[in-house]
Amino acid sequence: MHTSIRIYKSKIEKLDTDVLQKIETEFVQILRTVAGFHAYRIIDSGNYSIATISFFETEQGANESFEKSQEWVQANLAHLVDGPPTKFTGQQVFSELA
Numbered sequence: 753m754h755t756s757i758r759i760y761k762s763k764i765e766k767l768d769t770d771v772l773q774k775i776e777t778e779f780v781q782i783l784r785t786v787a788g789f790h791a792y793r794i795i796d797s798g799n800y801s802i803a804t805i806s807f808f809e810t811e812q813g814a815n816e817s818f819e820k821s822q823e824w825v826q827a828n829l830a831h832l833v834d835g836p837p838t839k840f841t842g843q844q845v846f847s848e849l850a
Contacts, residue, residue: 753790753844754814756806758821758837766798771832779824786820788813800834807844814841 775794783789788809795803804821808814818839825833 753847754808754811755842755844756808756814756817756821757840758804758818759840760802760804760825760837761834762800762802763832763834765800767794767796767802771829774828778828779821782820782824783817786813786816789817811841811843 772794780792783792783806786808790807790809791805792807793805795805797803806814806817806821808817818841822836825837
């Protein structure tokens with residue numbers, strides 16, 4: 753399993769429901785087209801910082817998700833983010849679920 757984490761500096765303190773709905777109805781549908789897609793998560797610190805985490809079967813899928821997210825954010829949410837995200841992509845080496 754490969755994971756792509758993106759950390760954005762936001763121009764707004766916290767995401768509102770309209771933005772979250774746009775992400776769910778538009779961007780997540782794009783992620784679903786990437787081969788090996790497993791899951792997508794958003795963490796909103798409420799302090800001008802947002803992290804997203806995507807899970808894929810392959811490194812290629814994780815990297816492709818980063819490219820697609822860059823394109824989509826630039827086209828749809830550029831006014832809400834302060835520059836490009838910090839990116840971290842890698843293979844999961846341990847996972848524990850309750």
